Amino acid sequence: MKLPVSFEEKMKRLLKEEFDAYMDCYKKPRFYGLRVNTRKISVEAFQEICPFPITPIPWIENGFYYEGTAVSPGKHPYYAAGLYYLQEPSAMTPANRLPVVPGERVLDLCAAPGGKATELGAKLKGEGLLVANDISSSRAKGLLKNLELFGIGNLLVLSEEPGHLAQYFPEYFDKILIDAPCSGEGMFRKDKKMVRAWEEHGPDYFSKIQKHILLQAAAMLRPGGKILYSTCTFDERENEQAIEFLLQECPEFTIQAIVPYDGFAEGIPQLSNTQMEDLKKTVRIFPHRLDGEGHYLALLQKREKAFDLSGSPRKSGSLAQKSQRGRVREVPEELISFWQDVNWELSQDRLEIHGEKVYYMPSEVPDLSGARFLRTGLLLGDWKKRRFEPSQAFAMYLKKEDYQKILDFSCADERVRKYLKGETLEVSDLVSPSEKGWYLICVDGYSLGWGKLSGGTLKNKYLAGWRLS
Numbered sequence: 516m517k518l519p520v521s522f523e524e525k526m527k528r529l530l531k532e533e534f535d536a537y538m539d540c541y542k543k544p545r546f547y548g549l550r551v552n553t554r555k556i557s558v559e560a561f562q563e564i565c566p567f568p569i570t571p572i573p574w575i576e577n578g579f580y581y582e583g584t585a586v587s588p589g590k591h592p593y594y595a596a597g598l599y600y601l602q603e604p605s606a607m608t609p610a611n612r613l614p615v616v617p618g619e620r621v622l623d624l625c626a627a628p629g630g631k632a633t634e635l636g637a638k639l640k641g642e643g644l645l646v647a648n649d650i651s652s653s654r655a656k657g658l659l660k661n662l663e664l665f666g667i668g669n670l671l672v673l674s675e676e677p678g679h680l681a682q683y684f685p686e687y688f689d690k691i692l693i694d695a696p697c698s699g700e701g702m703f704r705k706d707k708k709m710v711r712a713w714e715e716h717g718p719d720y721f722s723k724i725q726k727h728i729l730l731q732a733a734a735m736l737r738p739g740g741k742i743l744y745s746t747c748t749f750d751e752r753e754n755e756q757a758i759e760f761l762l763q764e765c766p767e768f769t770i771q772a773i774v775p776y777d778g779f780a781e782g783i784p785q786l787s788n789t790q791m792e793d794l795k796k797t798v799r800i801f802p803h804r805l806d807g808e809g810h811y812l813a814l815l816q817k818r819e820k821a822f823d824l825s826g827s828p829r830k831s832g833s834l835a836q837k838s839q840r841g842r843v844r845e846v847p848e849e850l851i852s853f854w855q856d857v858n859w860e861l862s863q864d865r866l867e868i869h870g871e872k873v874y875y876m877p878s879e880v881p882d883l884s885g886a887r888f889l890r891t892g893l894l895l896g897d898w899k900k901r902r903f904e905p906s907q908a909f910a911m912y913l914k915k916e917d918y919q920k921i922l923d924f925s926c927a928d929e930r931v932r933k934y935l936k937g938e939t940l941e942v943s944d945l946v947s948p949s950e951k952g953w954y955l956i957c958v959d960g961y962s963l964g965w966g967k968l969s970g971g972t973l974k975n976k977y978l979a980g981w982r983l984s
């Protein structure tokens with residue numbers, strides 16, 4: 516593979532005696548990974564049902580390698596059920612090493628297409644709030660789809676410039692992930708197009724953007740909160756020097772140790788302008804040291820305010836009060852009737868209706884007037900004239916035990932693929948022809964979407980844009 520000369524020279528300076536081992540990696544194939552969605556299935560249960568060979572990624576509890584030239588996990592019905600995300604192994608590290616617990620307020624600031632946001636959402640286990648943002652609205656659409664597929668409901672998906680976002684969320688978040696736009700040097704082996712992109716926009720271009728994003732994230736973090744900053748590049752201007760810049764601008768931040776793994780390398784203080792010793796706690800990932808591509812990670816903590824030693828995270832982050840627009844005074848009869856088959860209790864104060872769309876909001880949402888958002892909360896469905904039609908996102912959110920009318924097919928049943936293609940199904944062997952109404956279609960116990968039953972035939976309600984061609 517032909518690499519830019521100036522890049523090779525930089526890597527020689529950076530890696531010294533390890534340079535030859537690094538260059539040898541370009542002669543080897545890339546690695547393929549998948550990450551199990553623990554919101555839907557345990558790692559052990561997935562290992563039991565996984566229909567193709569996988570081997571554990573040693574530093575990611577829910578990550579596995581698969582043989583990408585032999586199998587296509589993206590085409591399997593379990594993918595359509597949101598049981599896993601396909602992701603290059605080292606790219607799993609940032610969301611894995613940001614300590615997120617259920618109930619927290621978490622921001623993924625550069626989130627599309629959702630490789631990290633889906634993991635952060637899974638870690639929240641349906642409690643707290645995930646705000647997933649990407650400046651590109653077209654990329655944010657893909658992000659929303661992946662979060663829906665993963666069954667994440669406690670979320671806001673936005674497409675905002677970070678500086679504008681910071682006006683809505685002052686000192687609000689417990690945890691922030693910045694998977695920064697970068698020059699992508701760590702992805703040269705995986706994607707040759709990255710070399711051309713690097714020649715157009717290199718480290719100097721991205722370093723300015725990264726500094727701006729870091730400062731905005733700092734303003735949105737509550738005292739005591741943590742930021743995980745990551746790039747998939749090797750250049751010091753985008754890595755050690757970006758963190759050095761933040762610490763100089765915001766001295767209330769300190770660098771924290773990252774859960775170690777033998778294959779990680781330390782950050783390199785000598786690459787910063789002030790030889791900042793603590794940069795050793797940041798992590799560099801090189802493809803010649805582990806089976807993955809290149810990354811950089813830094814975990815940062817904002818100091819607690821001296822007068823707030825009680826440490827209640829909820830004291831900071833005064834937000835504009837949310838308007839009452841969309842709030843439901845009376846739950847529509849059609850929704851009540853549909854809900855007879857749903858096994859969880861609807862909390863009326865979390866329902867919002869905008870036009871035909873019915874949403875189930877996270878327990879706490881700020882006023883987002885003026886912000887560009889793609890989704891607030893879980894889209895339950897459409898309230899049309901005298902009927903309620905449940906959404907694809909709602910189907911993906913539901914577990915089998917959450918709904919009473921289930922049609923559960925084995926993965927080997929050819930009707931699964933027919934369903935995913937949008938075809939009408941014959942199901943009279945499974946339900947009495949007298950039954951009718953909305954059925955949750957599952958594969959081996961995991962939801963795929965809706966079907967509407969009438970006279971022994973199942974009308975396909977799988978979202979048109981998601982169908983297999």
Ligand SMILES: C[S@@+](CC[C@H](N)C(=O)[O-])C[C@H]1O[C@@H](n2cnc3c(N)ncnc32)[C@H](O)[C@@H]1O
Binds near residue numbers: 628728
């Ligand atoms: C490395 S990618 C994120 C990948 C994503 N975290 C994932 O794991 O799937 C960086 C993202 O930053 C977005 N971006 C570019 N400039 C930005 C800016 N100024 N502010 C916020 N996001 C930006 C890009 O649209 C891109 O989606």
